[in-house]
Amino acid sequence: MSEKLxxxxxxxxxxxxxxxxxxPEEITEHEAAIAVMQAEREKQAAIEAEREAAKQSANDxxxxxxxxxxxxxxxxxx
Amino acid sequence: xLELIQSVELTxxxxxxxxxxxxxxxxxxxxxxxxWGSSSDCTLTINGSTSATKKARRSIGSASSSFGQDTVFKxxxxxxHLGVAVFDIPFYADGGYNRAVIGRGGSVSQNNNDFNNxxxxxxxxxxxxxxxxxxxxxxxxxxxxxxxxxxxx
Numbered sequence: 001m002s003e004k005l006x007x008x009x010x011x012x013x014x015x016x017x018x019x020x021x022x023x024p025e026e027i028t029e030h031e032a033a034i035a036v037m038q039a040e041r042e043k044q045a046a047i048e049a050e051r052e053a054a055k056q057s058a059n060d061x062x063x064x065x066x067x068x069x070x071x072x073x074x075x076x077x078x
Numbered sequence: 079x080l081e082l083i084q085s086v087e088l089t090x091x092x093x094x095x096x097x098x099x100x101x102x103x104x105x106x107x108x109x110x111x112x113x114w115g116s117s118s119d120c121t122l123t124i125n126g127s128t129s130a131t132k133k134a135r136r137s138i139g140s141a142s143s144s145f146g147q148d149t150v151f152k153x154x155x156x157x158x159h160l161g162v163a164v165f166d167i168p169f170y171a172d173g174g175y176n177r178a179v180i181g182r183g184g185s186v187s188q189n190n191n192d193f194n195n196x197x198x199x200x201x202x203x204x205x206x207x208x209x210x211x212x213x214x215x216x217x218x219x220x221x222x223x224x225x226x227x228x229x230x231x
Contacts, residue, residue, distance in 0.1 A: 006092055007093055007095070012084045013099030017086055019092070
């Protein structure tokens with residue numbers, strides 16, 4: 001990582017704003033947090049994809065029963 | 079009436095911002111977070127705690143955002159969008175405070191401009207003066223800004 005990572009510390013009493021370079025420990029923590037966030041995002045994306053697939057499957061089954069797109073929208077609220 | 083207490087612009091190399099010396103007089107605080115191009119979750123902390131802000135954490139500005147769910151607070155979106163959140167934090171006579179997300183906005187293309195959808199969350203914390211406020215993120219982008227206002231009568 002070429003860019004130096006910083007934390008910003010602001011004192012509302014004095015208005016002073018400091019930019020402090022992260023320590024190696026803080027960088028490690030930061031990278032770990034990113035990894036956790038990435039994993040969480042992938043998990044959420046998978047849940048979303050599963051939900052969309054289930055919705056499509058349900059719509060397809062309703063269509064196979066003979067319901068029109070308008071009727072499907074009326075009962076699913078889509 | 080709102081009085082600007084502190085306004086800080088952030089660079090893309092910033093991973094967190096913390097505010098100390100928070101005024102506890104007045105009727106409360108407004109925090110306006112305008113974060114650009116974040117591709118990661120952003121967490122608001124009050125007094126160093128994320129759990130204390132659990133109810134105020136919302137997904138903002140991303141395509142998968144879902145306001146109203148008690149999920150991770152995302153702001154900025156995944157595709158270099160601007161995300162904006164406004165937090166209303168009223169103070170009480172006993173020193174306690176409440177927290178609420180009163181508005182959010184994301185990219186126009188994602189139709190996330192929902193500032194008219196005010197949502198107050200009842201998460202009153204009694205006897206708990208605010209001593210610090212912070213945001214952490216994987217990177218705030220080059221156009222990010224956090225403003226803190228004091229609410230006065």
